[in-house]
Amino acid sequence: MADNADIEFYHSPNTRSSGVRVLLEELGVPYRLHALNMRAGEHLQDAYRAINPMAKVPAVRHGEALVTEQAAVYLYLADLFPEVGLAPAASDPARAAYLRWMVFYGSCFEPAIIDRHLKREPGPRALSAYADYDSVIARVVEALTPGPYLLGDRFSAADILWGGALGWTMGFGIVAPDPVLNAYVERIRARPASQKVAAADAQLAAEHAAAAGTA
Structure with a gap:
């Protein structure tokens, strides 16, 4: 093992x-x-x-x-x-919401924002993995409105996933700014681990650009 x-x-x-x-x-x-x-x-x-x-x-x-x-x-x-x-146990009732948001990200949020970015229609509702873009964003805002995290007062791995995703999609203008989402992203970005990785990744990205001749 x-x-x-x-x-x-x-x-x-x-x-x-x-x-x-x-x-x-x-x-x-x-x-x-x-x-x-x-x-x-x-x-x-x-x-x-x-x-x-x-x-x-x-x-x-x-x-x-x-x-x-x-x-x-x-x-x-x-x-x-x-x-x-950072993850509720299988016997913890909070596990249900945790799994929902982990899966909702890839099955609904990403397809919705990619279609939005590429100006593509989601297709017939019966065939769409996410139904419609507005519903996806509304569910995320709804879940985060009580705050401060997806599981209420409990910070989890799901917040790391969503904090980063909402940060870059709002940064690129794909997801419209929203007071609830903005506050959530800033809350995640303020954590020491997020700040440490942001600095390390910036340095790594610069090194990669120089090595590839694209700096």
């Missing part, structure tokens, strides 16, 4: 894996960072395709376990360290 500290993390700055780096810092556990320079196409090379044939980050290797797909990585890592308390 793998040691819980034996975590290899495949990451590229300013991507969906940045949130996983924040999660690892929030968990306070050691990990080995494999930084992929996507500007140089390292994620497309055979070495990384052997890890994730989809050539995406994040990916985590833990002993014989290999986890890809953003939400799966969050779920796996948060459950791996229950003593930290």
Whole structure:
């Protein structure tokens, strides 16, 4: 059985894996960072395709376990360290809401914002994974209105996922600014782990740009 500290993390700055780096810092556990320079196409090379044939980050290797797909990585890592308390236990009623928001992100929010960004119609309601964009955003605002977190007073791995996602989608103008969402994003960004990763990723991104000749 793998040691819980034996975590290899495949990451590229300013991507969906940045949130996983924040999660690892929030968990306070050691990990080995494999930084992929996507500007140089390292994620497309055979070495990384052997890890994730989809050539995406994040990916985590833990002993014989290999986890890809953003939400799966969050779920796996948060459950791996229950003593930290970033994931409700299976017997905890809060687990239901936690799982809902972990899955809602990839199944509803991302498809909705990508269609919105590309100015595509969601398709017939019976075929759409998310129904309609306004309903998706309304449910998120509704869940966060009581505050301060998705599970009320309880901070969880789901907040790391959503805080980062809402931050970049509002930053790019895909999701309209909203007082509830703005306050939530700032709350997550103010956490020491988020600030630490933001600084580290900025430095890593600059190094990658210089190495790829795109600085």
